[in-house]
Amino acid sequence: MTVKAVIFDLFGTLIANYDRDHYLEVIENMGEAAGADTLDFRNLWREHYAERLTGVFATESENIRWICDKLQVATDPEKVGRANQIYREFSLPFLMSPRDSAVETLVSLGQRGFKTGLLLDCGPWVPKNWNSSPFSGLIDFPVYSSTSGTKKPAATLYRKVAQGLGIELSECMYVADGNGEELVVADRLGMRTVRISPWNAPGSTPDADFSNQWNGESVDALSELLVLLT
Numbered sequence: 001m002t003v004k005a006v007i008f009d010l011f012g013t014l015i016a017n018y019d020r021d022h023y024l025e026v027i028e029n030m031g032e033a034a035g036a037d038t039l040d041f042r043n044l045w046r047e048h049y050a051e052r053l054t055g056v057f058a059t060e061s062e063n064i065r066w067i068c069d070k071l072q073v074a075t076d077p078e079k080v081g082r083a084n085q086i087y088r089e090f091s092l093p094f095l096m097s098p099r100d101s102a103v104e105t106l107v108s109l110g111q112r113g114f115k116t117g118l119l120l121d122c123g124p125w126v127p128k129n130w131n132s133s134p135f136s137g138l139i140d141f142p143v144y145s146s147t148s149g150t151k152k153p154a155a156t157l158y159r160k161v162a163q164g165l166g167i168e169l170s171e172c173m174y175v176a177d178g179n180g181e182e183l184v185v186a187d188r189l190g191m192r193t194v195r196i197s198p199w200n201a202p203g204s205t206p207d208a209d210f211s212n213q214w215n216g217e218s219v220d221a222l223s224e225l226l227v228l229l230t
Contacts, residue, residue, distance in 0.1 A: 007117035009176030019204035118142035153185035
């Protein structure tokens with residue numbers, strides 16, 4: 001069936017993946033700012049990532065307070081605010097720094113009549129800041145795990161974005177770096193599925209899981225999608 005929409009992952013696809021070592025350092029700094037043991041804070045932050053990605057915590061500050069309560073650490077709004085600011089200063093530049101040709105590709109897709117969607121696992125900070133990002137107005141229908149109550153590779157998320165775009169799954173192309181089972185499930189659901197080489201900082205270790213091999217269509221740059229859709 002003819003592709004009518006292109007649905008994108010975010011991290012590693014339209015923006016860079018986190019570097020694991022840097023990410024862990026940031027979490028430890030957050031714990032220190034909150035007055036907690038840094039390793040205990042880091043472990044709980046990592047262990048409960050699913051709750052953060054599925055909206056159990058409405059904000060990162062709420063997550064910080066919950067961890068401090070679990071660790072029986074007395075905290076206050078000022079400490080929580082400092083910890084949250086550390087996370088914001090780390091994470092927000094990722095959203096504000098598109099991958100090469102990302103914006104141009106999204107603009108070209110719109111000019112060619114393709115609808116665009118977004119399907120991503122994220123904490124609440126992404127939807128909160130989306131409208132101030134370079135991608136604002138370039139994605140027709142975004143679906144965030146943190147506002148959907150579930151994360152990839154739940155089939156309901158893929159169906160949700162297709163429904164939001166007003167088309168069938170079989171009319172969608174899904175483009176992602178292949179973290180977890182996201183490509184496998186998209187393919188199983190009948191979407192045209194394309195893996196893009198993950199965008200990771202040189203020499204970094206991405207905070208992602210690329211253990212699943214992909215033998216289908218692949219590209220190295222977002223601009224190559226325009227050729228595939230010709």
